[in-house]
Amino acid sequence: MKCNYCGYEMSGFSKFCSNCGMPILEDQEEESENDEDLLESINYILFGLIIVIIMLSAVISYFIIYN
DSSP states (O other), X not given: OBOTTTOOBOOTTOSBOTTTOOBOOTTHHXXXXXXXXXXXXXXXXXXXXXXXXXXXXXXXXXXXXXX
């Protein structure tokens, strides 16, 4: 687990950061996992949109060329 304040890597059972002394939030680890899940979802959505745009441009190009 990393400290929200200084980024120091520490054990998961610490109540305070051993580097800067700031208190560690209980939800800190859950928040980072949720952020990673959100980024992964956004990446899948963007990939899908790119594929759709490529397919649409291919279909439009086909109709422009052959009509």
